[in-house]
Amino acid sequence: MDERWAHEVDWTTISFDDLIKMPIQLRIIIARRIVASGFLKKSTVSVKEWGRFDSLPKMTYEEARHEARQIVSTMTIEELVGQMSPNTTVTEYIPACLKYNDTPYVAGENLAWNIPGIRFTDGPTGIVMGSASTCFPVSMSRAATWDPELEERIGEAMGIEARAQGANLFGGVCVNLLRHPAWGRAQETYGEDPMLLGAMGSALIRGVQRHAMACVKHYALNTMENGRYTVNVSVDERTLREVYLPHFKTCVDTKVAAVMSAYNKVRGSYCGENKYLLSDILKDEWKFNGIVISDFIFGFRDTVKAAFAGMDIEMPLAGRYGQRLIDAVNQGKVPKSVIENAATRIIATKIHFSTVGRTSGYDIAEVASPAHEQLALEAALKSAVLIRNEQKTLPLNKKELKKLIVLGELANRANIGDMKGSSHVYPPYVITPLQGIKRSLSPSTEVIYGTSETVTALEDEIREADAVVVVVGLNSDNEGEYIPHWDSGCGGDRSSLELKNEDIQLIKHISTLHSRIIVVLQGGGTLLTYPWEELVGAVLITGYPGMEGGTALASILLGNYNPSGKLPYTIPKSPDQLPPFDKDAKEVVYDYFHGYFLADKNSDVVSHPFGFGLSYTTFTCSQLSLASNKITSDGVLTASITVKNIGAVSGETVIQLYSGYPNTKVMRHSKDLRAFKRVSLQPGESKRISMSFAIKDVAWWNEATHDWEVEKTEYCIYVGQSSAWEDLTNITFEVI
Ligand code: BGC
Secondary structure, three states: OOHHHHHHOOHHHOOHHHHHHOOHHHHHHHHHHHHHHOHHHHOOOOOOOOHHHOOOOOOOHHHHHHHHHHHHHOOOHHHHHHHOOEOOOHHHHHHHHOOOOOOOEEEOOEOOOOEOOEEEEOOOOOOOOOOOOOOOOOHHHHHOOOOHHHHHHHHHHHHHHHHHOOOOEEEEEEOOOOOOOOOOOHHHOOOOOHHHHHHHHHHHHHHHOOOOEEEEEEEOOOOOOOOOOOOEEEEOHHHHHHHHOHHHHHHHHOOOOEEEEOOOEEOOEEHHHOHHHHHHHHHHHOOOOOEEEOOOOOOOOOHHHHHHHOOOEOOOOOOOOOHHHHHHHHOOOOOHHHHHHHHHHHHHHHHHHHOOOOOOOOOHHHOOOHHHHHHHHHHHHHHOEEEEEHHHOOOOOHHHOOEEEEEOHHHHOOOOOOOOOOOOOOOOOOOOHHHHHHHHOOOOOEEEEEOOOOHHHHHHHHHHOOEEEEEEEOOOOOOOOOOOOOOOOOOOOOOOOOOOHHHHHHHHHHHOOOOOEEEEEEOOOOOOOOOHHHHOOEEEEOOOOOOOHHHHHHHHHOOOOOOOOOOOOOEOOOHHHOOOOOOOOOEEEEOOOOHHHHHHHHOOOOOEOOOOOEOOOOEEEEEEEEOOOEEOOOOEEEEEEEEEEOOOOOEEEEEEEEEEOOOOOOOOOOOEEEEEEEEEEOOOOEEEEEEEEEHHHHOEEEOOOOEEEOOOOEEEEEEEOOOOHHHEEEEEEEEO
């Protein structure tokens, strides 16, 4: 394979095996040839909408399953395997290196039977397909809203935009747990806590599934990037059950349509071939009715093992299923019943979802509609986390602002997250921080922009200014999916959690010139803030805030919106406070402690605790009480607390409830998040709020009995505005 070959090869003859060996430069040459030829337009003959299921009456999953069995009973081996295999061809897939997932990746479509395929679009920042979808803040930023109700509305918008662009399966519900913040794809998930992950992921699913199928990923224990294809994860059963799986279970309980397996191995077996994960736990124990799809290319390696393990659909190309699976069945290596079961699930899921959503159809005008832009703005506003605000550095007073300095290369960049991997959304526009700030100020405020290179020339202006806003952090070259890209870096896991040296130098430099400095942090993964944050007045984390990020930032800086986001992860003081992380490891052990669980265990003083975030007002919590302080193990605990806004402006906060185990006989975390609630209060207003959780949630996994067990003993409830002990009040109860 060389350049000459790429210019001359008949691209219709390129096989899956050729494709995976092909260097990116050659792929690009061929991709451009394919696009120029107009082949892609010609190749899209497909079943429209839900095909033969289009006018079915509303059906429960059980009814759909019955219907599916009838169809499957008359299908040939080729047709059954066809349900489990992609229709997208290598030729159609090659142009993905120019624009990934521009059209849906299709599997299981059968034109003769008029059975629709699953039509996959990726996320989670929005709909990856097309070139005008709404770009929301990334999931990690949305996690900072602690607002499942908002996440559900976002899911609904994504479901509509997926359908309006010809997809019926949204692959963007990522709930992998952030074990270590160096993970390159941290931005795609909802943080370090299993309960928060489950609450946000299931909210997204509920919204999406009003219109389309949702797929939760990457099942399971995928939390490092560079070694994702090779790493083997060892995990004890308790840690698996209590730390790494609960959020997937929550999504399954929400009736998610599909689960995508992870690339990595767990206990020596690739997740896509892992019978324990896919069949024993997911399908048998959790009663998952939907479909398992593989992660894309190398989602599994062995046709027979995968089929036996419960892998229903290979994506996005027929590398290991397709003809190889047909051969395996014909040779007696895979029983026909295995493919019949898979095809039944697949068809039942399609039938069920064909009766979901609008019968009137979806209009392309709904993609990035004004309503969805507004939603992106709401999410950007609620997701910003103010972690430092000394002497009321923020908000800035618009009327008194004569000169404002905006610094940093990122202030002037459409920085929306990973722009090379599978989550890259192409929005119609992006408001940068600089644009947002300029638009919000009247001409009487002079806004001067500079970068690390030009800051020295701006020293006098900085001294005279009213305030300095510095936008620093990460972009797509520094993290994200680990993909050698044709026009930028590889991304992947980070080697350091520090800000870039030039950013730290910039902050140090301006701290000698001005006392009112606001640092705006962008990025998906956690950035260390110690010790540089002591040099500045305010630090606001905006993450990757989506297409309306600049508008939201300006509103917060100027006090038109009072920040209410809370950290979905711990910001450690130093990497020593984290579990070990080796991005090139071939073997890793995931244990019971990370994030705030580990900080609690070691009594670490971190920079900013999980759940923490400031406001322009002050809230107090008092009078914690329980509906009952003796509860049976199948009961529900309800706690109430009074929250008061004692400041001068209205605002929102998130009240968090953790459980603790003072009398436990087994090893436990010091506390686990069990419930939370967003509260909105006017100045002087107070509200009595209640939060509940099922007592079975405090069960621990007993490896000896291979079952959950609730200890009948005394427990403690901690309620407050962050996970820090000093922010929590407590009360005890007993499980009887
Ligand atoms: C990623 C998945 C993604 C899939 C399809 C893979 O490389 O790991 O998260 O959904 O591609 O785009």
